[in-house]
Amino acid sequence: MSKKLVGLTVALTTLSTALAGCGGGGDSASGAGGDEIVIGAFSPLSGPAVSASSGIYATKAALDKVNDAGGIDGHKIKFIIKDDQFDPAKTPGVTRELVETDRVSMLCGPQGSVPFGAVKDYLAARKIPTIVNAGAPTLAGEYSYLVSSPFDGVGAMLAQFAVEDLDIDKVAIAYSDDALGTSARDGAVRILEADGLEPLGEIKYDITATDFSSQAIQLKATGADFVSIPAAQANVAGLVINAAEKIGYKPIWGLSYAAQNKTLVDVTKGAIDGRAYFATPYITEESETGAEYAATLAEYAPDVEVNSGATIAGYTIGELCVDVLTKAVEAADGEVPTSAQIQETLSSYTADNDYIQGIDWSDEPDGAAAAQILQLKDGKYVESKPFAPLP
Amino acid sequence: MELLQTSLILGVVVGIVYSLSGAGLVVIFRTSGYISFTQGDIAAVGLFVGLAAYNSGAGYVWTALLVIAVSTLVGGLVGALITVPLEKHGHLPAALSTIATALIISGLLNLTVGGDPRSFPEVSRSEALSILGVQMSWSDVAGVLVSASVFIGLGVFFSRSRMGVAMRAVNDNKLAGELLGVPDRRLKLVSWTVAGALSGLLGLFVAPILSLSTVSVNTLLVFGFCAIVIGGFDSIFGALVAGTAIGVMTNLTSTYLDPNLVPTVLWASMLLVLLVRPNGLFGRRKLVRV
Amino acid sequence: MTAALEVRELYMTFSGVDALSSVSLSVPQGTWMGLIGPNGSGKSTMLNVLSGLYKPRAGAVVVSGSDLGRVPARSRIKHGVCRTFQHPQLAASLTILENVMVGAVRGRGASADDETGLQWLARLGCAEYAEHLPAEVPYGVQKRAEVARALISEPSLLLLDEPAAGLSARERAELVAALREVREVLPDLTLCLVEHDVGLVASVCTELAVLSAGKLIAHGPTDEVLADDAVKLAYLGSRSTT
């Protein structure tokens, strides 16, 4: 008996060592020390949240464009994307792989507030800086830098737009009881109160619900002419809007870049065309810079939806990463920068360029302090109010 | 007051959809004694085929018929090829095989059509009538009417037709079906086919509201489960009443309590009903045979 | 001396139909009583009431002087009541001996060890199957194992539910021999035997009770009851009337 057990143990151990060899050995040579700048990100490439991954493909397009133009001072960027399925139990695993096996020097555009929340402390402990593609203000930290405007400001800007530009004082808010939803609500309330108003209703919804008729009824009962749902993703915003319009309630809708994509237009069957406004810190496809963006995307990521908020955000982050890395390479005298050098660049970085306005990470590592208002008109997003600082 | 009555009316409308989701499950439970976890995926296959036809120019009626036809076929195939043969190992493996089928179908759908939600055609969004100040679209009216006729049809089927009576008997006693001249296996296949058709029909009402994705019909399944548990497993009528009650209850919970408590309230009320009436509100009390 | 089993005015109703109606009988200690009657006459119902699985609508069940009305089924083994089932109820993953020893855990023979269990199995003629699983042994052995499990709990009242149902002629003969062995070893045991095979009942029991449509129509010494006209009528039923 014991002899067989020993045999079995040896066999299993050999097998496991062999398996481990297959898994790990391969890519270790291509890590740090070469000519490449190795950076990474995680994203839901599969699973229920897969539609959010357009952002990472856009980030990659921005980096590919630079690589094809010769890289940064001769250094090519190696961008490694891992799939975490938007599942915070999987995120730490793939992040460890990026940091410990692939030895990335920074993360560029990993997606999702909750997944990033699961690794924020780990990355800080490993001193790996990250430019995060997510909106929760609590994610900002010593090593994590936000690009997207804080939802507090987005909510405030939409409320301000309704009251001052559309001249509507009957405003209601719909929100989910999470970090994004509540901060957007608080921002809107703050602005309304400053104008001596108050929201006619603050209606809560559950993003996983199958029935939004209760919210529709409550919104209709407020009698508001402008309903703001700043933090909603397109699919949820679509369900809320559909439920309301179904019972004959057709207000003007205030949304943000989170809902700015074809899913919303498709799900609502174009019913809100002309009645939907989006607060976003990102460029439009129609703008001058947007033309270059669209051309790059058409070349490097042709399958990705061009005028989606998530895609534009991802691309912008890619452009920012290039800018940051360029400065870091300069600081490293033309060599591949270390994580510490990138972190140093980030901690004093400001951006006021074609793609993004109002970033000053030397002060706080939070997102763009400026945004514009777009209107959905004939299926296109057109500028309704130009870039302005968030109220 | 208007808030309350609107909540009630819309609760009934959505509750009837829940009931319909329960009805398909009851049909399978009646003959087999377990629950299918794969009905939502069967519906999704039908809906995506239907949507493809619609996008290439088929009218709504043809689209709807195609959805039901495909769901019927897929439902029948899943029952005939996978689940019913596995019953020889017991109810638990058979029920688990429906989970396996659900995983396979959803994987295939994710590979082929992807995860993006998209809109699905409906009967008509224009207003048909107004009840107590609540507007109802033609889709709502069609949903209520079709569901009502399905429930009446199933009720008549189970109480009048030879096969329906045999279906009722077969779960209690294997021989009963044989005595009525309908073989056990055929009854089960018929129930899977009918359940497939019902899930396709359900999908036609769900997809326009929730938008069509690989999981949209599935998310309703838990409400169907609760409807039949609360209504009583072998009672089609019970599913109707309980589904409607759940629709109203969830709507009121969402309006007056907190939307994030809806699933918890659902679970608690289900447990409560089971404790007071273990066979559901309208289920027959079964005698323990010793 | 108190009777081993006394049943007073027992009523049991299923959805409005009386399955047992005003049944009263008294069985002295050490008596082996056969409970017979046509299908649906209430025999099994009676056994289920005695073992506590059914709650009667009215009436009392008194065993060795104590009223079991409020004693749940699971506690009756402590009062010396134990039973077998028409279809053997053995745990499929426990060996025959382990199944037998289950009777000792909560029964009155808590001190019984494996040797006692083996002894009972040997007396019932199935010791060699002790370490087999129920699915591996003949049906007759499964039924006798249930008897052994009941006996190891040291019951004063043993209820056997159709122990011969489904057995071959040879297995029936083995069962009768086994039951006679039991009577020799435990002369004080009171037995209530529900069985279709009247011949088998008559060869084992000294008393017979006859149920028909929920009513007790006869109770007395075996030969007297078998000669009773009412019993013949009830048993031969429609055949005698045609």
Next chain:
Amino acid sequence: MTTTVDRPTADPGSAPRRRRRLSDRAATTTGRGRVGARLATLVVACLAIFAFGQSSTPAIKYAVILSVVYAIAVLGNNAVLGLLGEMNLSSGVSMALGAYAFCYFANDGMGVVAAAVAAVALSTALAAIVAIPTTRLQGIFTALATFALAYAIPTLAIYMKEYTGGDEGTPAPFDFEIFGQLVSGSTTGMLVAALVVFAVLAAASLLMLNAAPGRAALMVGESELAGVTNGFNPRVIKVLVWTWAGFAGAVAGVLYALTVGFIGPTGFGFMLGVWILVGGVVAGARSAWGALLGGLFVGLVPVELQSYVPAEGTSIVFGVILLLALLAGGNGLAQWIERIGLLIKERTFGRKKVDA
């Protein structure tokens, strides 16, 4: 009086001495008996997992650790599945309870060990309370009630955000050290801690299965009527089995929190309960060491599979594996491995010697 029925294994002439011992064949089909060999297998399996984890990349090691954590939940759920034959879809709920309570206590200033003990105690008590109504149900009713509960957990966690951190989740202790070893993430300390806890619980469940508690649970699970008439209280026994499952789930939840270093509501969706159940079915509901296979099925296979199958299609592979397991009789991989082992043993030593 001797029986004349022809049974090849019946041999009245040489009655074995230890009558309770199961034959190898019976031991394989029931998952009982051969305690010594099974304990040895358990230890070997744990050592093999340790060797595999140690020799892997940090990411694979992390997945292995999570697999061992899931294996603990599978182990608990297997008691409900294997002993009572009930379908429990709420193992993820027990994990969520344990994990949330642990983080709450730890973030509240309690020491890590004290927080873990308090969390497991609280979760086990809650599991017992929920088990009281749940065990009144049977079969498919149990499955649906636990399904509805599992479905409710993520939104309930958001509702109770004061304690759970809502959608943003809550951090778990990530600097806990024991014997100078850091127990967090993909450290060796974490791997050893998870394996030791698993081994202890698996050994306990193996021993219990072969002792009085296991026999009582089997009696009630496989033949409730006989259990009742022989003096067992099925409700009490069922509540105890479910409480054990809740306890194991809570332990897994605590270790999960330590491993991941963070918990959020989306990690505890109803699919987690489905996976844990399916892991038990695929690996074998009666096998203590088999629970490790179940854990790997839940924790490692999905990660590894992505290298060979497009990520969107991995669920197809899972569905097919589950179907194959069910077609093979639903007894699980562990039993098939034991059967093959038995076959080899019989071939090597001859049938007679093996049975004696």
